[in-house]
Amino acid sequence: MVSPLVYGAVKSVFDGLLVGSLYGLMALGLTLIFRVTRIANFAYAEYLTYAGYAAAFVSAMLSGVTAFVAALLTAAFVGAIISLLSDELAFKPLWLRGADSLTLLVASMGVGFVLRYSLMGMAVFENWPLEIQPHVPKSILFTLGGIAYFSTAHAAAIIAAVATSVFMHWLFTRTRTGKAMRATASNPVLARISGINIYYVRRITWLLAGAVGGVAGFLYSYRNPMNPESGWLMLLWIFSAAIMGGFTFFGSLISGIILGLAENLVAFFLYQFFGISTAYSPVIALAALVVVLLFKPEGVIRLETHMLRKRV
Amino acid sequence: MTGNRVLETRKLRGGYGKMIIVDDVDIYVEKGEIVALVGPNGSGKSTLLKTIYGVAKVFGGRISFEGRDVTYLAPEEKTRIGMGFVPQTENVFPDLTVEENLEMGGYLIKNERKLREAIEMVYSIFPQLRDLRHVLAGALSGGQRKMVAVGRALMTMPRLLLMDEPTAGLAPKTALELLDKLVDIKRETNASILIVEQHARRALEISDRGYVLVSGRIAAEGTGKEILSRPDLQALFLGKHG
Numbered sequence: 001m002v003s004p005l006v007y008g009a010v011k012s013v014f015d016g017l018l019v020g021s022l023y024g025l026m027a028l029g030l031t032l033i034f035r036v037t038r039i040a041n042f043a044y045a046e047y048l049t050y051a052g053y054a055a056a057f058v059s060a061m062l063s064g065v066t067a068f069v070a071a072l073l074t075a076a077f078v079g080a081i082i083s084l085l086s087d088e089l090a091f092k093p094l095w096l097r098g099a100d101s102l103t104l105l106v107a108s109m110g111v112g113f114v115l116r117y118s119l120m121g122m123a124v125f126e127n128w129p130l131e132i133q134p135h136v137p138k139s140i141l142f143t144l145g146g147i148a149y150f151s152t153a154h155a156a157a158i159i160a161a162v163a164t165s166v167f168m169h170w171l172f173t174r175t176r177t178g179k180a181m182r183a184t185a186s187n188p189v190l191a192r193i194s195g196i197n198i199y200y201v202r203r204i205t206w207l208l209a210g211a212v213g214g215v216a217g218f219l220y221s222y223r224n225p226m227n228p229e230s231g232w233l234m235l236l237w238i239f240s241a242a243i244m245g246g247f248t249f250f251g252s253l254i255s256g257i258i259l260g261l262a263e264n265l266v267a268f269f270l271y272q273f274f275g276i277s278t279a280y281s282p283v284i285a286l287a288a289l290v291v292v293l294l295f296k297p298e299g300v301i302r303l304e305t306h307m308l309r310k311r312v
Numbered sequence: 313m314t315g316n317r318v319l320e321t322r323k324l325r326g327g328y329g330k331m332i333i334v335d336d337v338d339i340y341v342e343k344g345e346i347v348a349l350v351g352p353n354g355s356g357k358s359t360l361l362k363t364i365y366g367v368a369k370v371f372g373g374r375i376s377f378e379g380r381d382v383t384y385l386a387p388e389e390k391t392r393i394g395m396g397f398v399p400q401t402e403n404v405f406p407d408l409t410v411e412e413n414l415e416m417g418g419y420l421i422k423n424e425r426k427l428r429e430a431i432e433m434v435y436s437i438f439p440q441l442r443d444l445r446h447v448l449a450g451a452l453s454g455g456q457r458k459m460v461a462v463g464r465a466l467m468t469m470p471r472l473l474l475m476d477e478p479t480a481g482l483a484p485k486t487a488l489e490l491l492d493k494l495v496d497i498k499r500e501t502n503a504s505i506l507i508v509e510q511h512a513r514r515a516l517e518i519s520d521r522g523y524v525l526v527s528g529r530i531a532a533e534g535t536g537k538e539i540l541s542r543p544d545l546q547a548l549f550l551g552k553h554g
Contacts, residue, residue: 176419179408183416186405189367193399194464195391195420 005272007145012268013261018154020260021161022220026234027241027252028164029212034247035172036185036205038101039091042108045231045238046115047082047210048217051075052226053119055218056132068136071218079214080207086111087206112232120228131225134218153223160219164212165253172249181205236282240289246298255292262288315379316342318472318504319364324373326363332371333359334528339506341472346494346505348536350512351525357508358400360525361474364506365390365397377472392420396470396503400477403461406450410441410460413449417464427467434463437496455486462490466501473503477510487511491518516540 026048033041055071055078062070090111091104099107122128143149171178184191184201191198220226220234241259245251266288267281319341327333334356341347349357362368364375366387375383377395387397405413414431421427435442438459444452449460458478465473479487491514494505509515516522516536524532524545532545539545 176415179412179416180419182408182412183405183419186407187402189387190399190402190405190464191416192387193365193367193391193397194416195388195468196416197388 004145004147007147008268008272009265010144011148012264014148014150014154016261016264017257018157018223018260019263020257021157021253022216022256023234023237023241023259024253024256025157025161025164025216025219026213026238027245027256028161028168028249029209029216030238030242031245031247031249031252032168032205032209032212034242036181037087037091037095037202038185039104039108040101040239041091042105042235043086043112043115044083044108044209044213045235046112046119047079047086047213047231048220048234049119049226049228049231050082050115051079051214051217052134052221052230053132053228054078054214056134056221056226059134059136063135064137067134071134071136072215075214075218076211077214079212079217080210082115083210083213084203084206086115087202092202116228116232123228131227133221133225136222138222153219156222157219160215161253161256164215165249168249177201177204237285240286244289244292258288258292259285317376318343318378319506320376321364322374322376324360324363324375325371326359326368326373327371328359328368332528333368334363334525337373337525337528337530339523339530339533341504341506343504344498344502345520346498346507346518348512348515348519348522349506349508349525350510350515350522350539351531353510355525356528357525358476359528361397361476361506361508362399365395365474367397367399391468391470394468394471396465396468396473398461398465398473398475398478400480400508404449404452404457404464407448409446409448410452411445413460413464414441414467417467420468430467430469433500434466437466437493437500438463454481455483455490458482458486458490462493462497466497466503469501470503473497473501473505475505475507477508479509479511479514488514491515494518513540 030041030044033039033044052075055075058074059067059071090107094104094107138152140149140151141155172182180191180196180201181204183194183196184198188198217231220230237259241252241256244255244258245253263281263285266284267278270276270280270284271278317340321337321339324337325332325335337360339347349360351357359368363370366385370383373383374381377390377393382390382393405416408416411431414434415427418427418430421430440456441459441463444456449457452460462475462478479490482490497503498505507515507519516539519536521535522533522539523530524539532539532542
């Protein structure tokens with residue numbers, strides 16, 4: 001007979017992978033923006049929230065697989081648009097006037113406030129439900145011992161996170177557009193002299209990062225009900241995963257999963273054996289961040305390692 | 313504006329912000345020429361090149377390329393129509409490999425095969441780069457980086473190539489080798505070249521004509537030999553370096 005404890009641990013692993021995949025996915029978008037524009041974008045979380053809401057509203061009018069696909073596409077679209085608008089209206093004008101990274105960081109907090117409280121205002125004014133979830137089918141794919149279950153939400157999150165990080169890595173290292181993004185980040189004036197339209201590159205960056213955030217927002221609300229503050233509450237995790245990942249794409253994915261597993265699995269064991277409430281799981285996850293950075297300050301995958309490995 | 317002139321400026325004024333650095337500049341480059349731009353430190357040679365390319369601000373005057381007015385064209389547009397520029401500093405993408413730098417130089421080349429051919433052309437001019445193709449440009453020595461910088465600009469086979477002190481910071485032997493390469497470059501790409509050089513004598517020796525820039529204005533012009541033989545100019549800048 002297998003102890004329920006084992007099933008409990010397995011459930012924690014499943015949930016940790018789900019949550020961790022979402023953190024990783026979110027961190028991917030944040031990393032993309034940071035790598036290309038050097039902006040630590042605190043408004044990023046709001047793209048998730050807007051997309052989650054849009055997906056919920058669109059899927060409410062549909063059902064079945066159609067609802068799922070429509071919700072996913074809507075989320076990606078809304079995330080992309082809100083992201084691009086935030087750059088066109090706030091970040092780009094500031095950057096063109098010579099704003100440095102710190103100024104843009106602070107500005108991003110402001111943009112975040114505007115987005116978050118606009119949404120909140122709309123929710124209150126229009127009498128939307130307190131929390132929303134998309135109207136899409138969810139099913140349990142398999143269970144273990146009646147305790148651990150792996151649902152479509154789990155599968156979707158993991159698949160999306162892995163696929164997106166592979167795509168981002170491929171884009172950045174193998175495609176002309178991705179290399180143009182790296183070139184623009186590396187030396188914008190030389191990029192223009194090489195014939196690259198750096199404004200086009202910038203727009204693509206924001207659209208892509210926003211779309212990724214949008215999908216993450218939808219997948220989050222697929223699992224948990226969402227409110228206007230949901231994105232904001234996850235901002236810490238998103239940044240932690242990105243920083244821990246050394247602002248690389250695979251690093252974001254790995255770090256997100258480490259954080260998710262730390263939050264769920266470690267919290268489970270601490271509760272089972274030491275009676276520590278699972279409300280402390282954020283502390284555990286952040287302790288994981290501190291531990292990793294103590295041993296590897298540059299992040300789990302070091303951006304510079306790519307450079308040193310190729311040094312002649 | 314004469315038909316045989318690849319580049320011509322008329323009363324060009326340029327600088328940065330609100331500061332005018334070069335004023336009333338009339339220069340031209342004829343097809344097939346190498347033209348040198350020399351002068352003392354701080355005379356505005358770099359600024360003139362940057363103004364022509366749109367990297368610095370144009371305050372007034374006219375720039376034409378192959379008879380076409382390009383005064384206010386953006387840098388990426390200038391590259392698209394057949395010009396090329398090798399800046400003096402920050403002239404490579406340090407986070408990209410040598411080959412990726414060249415690929416970016418050839419960003420506007422849509423055809424994959426033509427892109428590979430252009431890269432091979434650069435490697436034939438700078439054979440050292442072939443062995444360094446997967447090395448990050450930021451990890452290269454000064455001389456190697458200069459080769460990448462020039463190679464990047466050559467990718468689009470520009471008909472007019474602007475070079476800002478390509479030998480700056482190089483050991484004398486390397487500098488001479490690079491300047492000798494200009495002959496190869498002209499042969500491979502048929503480019504007309506406008507080159508700014510601190511080592512005036514060397515530059516004027518390989519050039520067809522030259523301009524002397526002093527305090528942002530043209531102080532003298534003529535063939536390389538003419539300028540080199542003028543005693544009043546010798547004192548000005550040819551001094552110690554000889």
